[in-house]
Amino acid sequence: MKVAICAQGTHLDAPMDLRFGRCPYFVVADPQTGEWEHVPNPGPGAAGGAGIQAAQLMIKLKVDAVITGRLGPNAMEVLKKAGIKVYEGTVGTVRQNLEAYRQNRLPLLTQPNAPGGHKP
Amino acid sequence: MIVAVASGKGGTGKTTVSTSLALVAAEKGKVCFLDCDVEEPNAHIILKPRLSGQEAVRVRVPVIEQERCTLCGRCADVCAFHALVVLPQEVMVFSPMCHGCGGCWHLCPAGAIHPGWREIGQMEEGECGKIRFVHGRLKVGEAMSPPLIRAVKQRAQAGALNIVDAPPGTSCPVVAAVEGADFCLLVTEPTPFGLHDLELAWEMVSQLGIPCGVVVNRSDGRDEPVEEFCRTRNLPLLMRLPLDRDVARGYARGIPPIAVHPAWKGHFRELLHAISERAGLKCAKS
Known part of the structure; x- marks a missing residue:
């Protein structure tokens, strides 16, 4: 089981980043074992399609769920098709959001909650 | 010959200048007007062409x-x-x-x-008197206009004076419109905004190596900052159109300034002459 949390830094106590496509890092954690690692997001450097690119990364990392604040329509479409669940996190640290996820306190996101990003 | 009309700032008078230039040039020779402001084409409102052909651009x-x-x-x-x-x-x-x-x-x-x-859009073409007219219409919501702009420019006619009405700004669509022109007219207005964006437009056109000159529209007689800018950049100030209430009234009804003030045709004839003298000369980069 792997969960990716949008993060402003490289560890569990970094603040969560509410953006999906343009958050600088993902902290990828196993909620059962507590093991985790950080993965840089290629999105912030993209002129367009950051959300799509980040969604592709989620597929490559074989995560089961994503915790983010906002998600646009393109990224949502990709994650849905890939069968990756999206949960809406809140302001706080990565650790706090992971804990909230473990306790089933994060709402499941099934529709995009942000407009499409920067177009080419 | 291809003459592009650009500005940086929107609403300075690109279409006013380009359409009048086309009308005056058509009195003496072959003219092809290419409206490349495909997100909001509006030269047809002044030139009133009879459109006969339409083509999807893909x-x-x-x-x-x-x-x-x-x-x-x-x-x-x-x-x-x-x-x-x-x-x-x-x-x-x-x-x-x-x-x-x-x-x-x-x-x-x-x-x-x-x-x-x-x-991504449609290209329409036709005639208005002796002027060959082509414009593009980008689909609403479509982000990529350069391919449509290039399709419109492909209709340029050999042996004609081709006038390209460019979109405002300095980004890809403007570069696509101005690229390959023999001369570029930069239309500005005597305001801090006009001057600021004139500088951006001039930098863009200079990088493309296209010789250019400046037109001041709605001149109120206090054009010193633009004059100073042109002097220091060695940029010719080719024409000045005065701020004129009758011209504004005519424009609001789709009537070109040279129809409001036939005497202004002389300004445009001189402008044409100045352009043909300078086109082809390499633009000096700063």
């Missing part, structure tokens, strides 16, 4: 043959615009992100991608 986009696809991911890796996503069971295409470079279909090792088409 760009290339990848079409995936899923049964041949091995999901290797090469296509998504080479796509600089993130238009392709490799899912565990299929490849997804986000056509509006695609720039039609062809990297994916050329490099797909399984030969599972072929080029298809996506319509």
Whole structure:
């Protein structure tokens, strides 16, 4: 089981980043074992399609769920098709959001909650 | 010869200048007017062409043959615009992100991608008196205008004076409109905004190596900052149109200034003469 949390830094106590496509890092954690690692997001450097690119990364990392604040329509479409669940996190640290996820306190996101990003 | 009319700032009078220039030039020779402001074309309101032809303008986009696809991911890796996503069971295409470079279909090792088409807008053409008229209309919501702009410019006629009405700004659509011109007119207004964006437009045109000159529209007699700018850049100030209430009234009804004040035709004849003298001379980069 792997969960990716949008993060402003490289560890569990970094603040969560509410953006999906343009958050600088993902902290990828196993909620059962507590093991985790950080993965840089290629999105912030993209002129367009950051959300799509980040969604592709989620597929490559074989995560089961994503915790983010906002998600646009393109990224949502990709994650849905890939069968990756999206949960809406809140302001706080990565650790706090992971804990909230473990306790089933994060709402499941099934529709995009942000407009499409920067177009080419 | 191709003469582009650009400005940086919007609303300075590009279309006012380009349409009047076309009308005056058509009294003596062959003119082709190319409205390349495809997001909001409006030269037809002044020139009132009789449109006789319409053509869809399309760009290339990848079409995936899923049964041949091995999901290797090469296509998504080479796509600089993130238009392709490799899912565990299929490849997804986000056509509006695609720039039609062809990297994916050329490099797909399984030969599972072929080029298809996506319509981005329409090109319409016709005549207004002796002027050949062409414009593009980009689809609402479409982000990529340069291919449509280039399609309109392909209609330029050899042996004619081709006048390109460019969009405002200094980004890709403007570069696509101005590229390849023999001369570029930069239309400005005597305001801090006009001057600020004139500088940006001049930097862009200079990088393209196109000789250019400045037109001040709605001049109120206090054009010193523009004059100073032109002097220090060695940029010719080719024409000044005064701020005139009758011209504004005519414009509001789609009437060109030279119809309001026939005497202004002289300004445009001089402008034409100045352009033909300078076109082809290389622009001095600062």
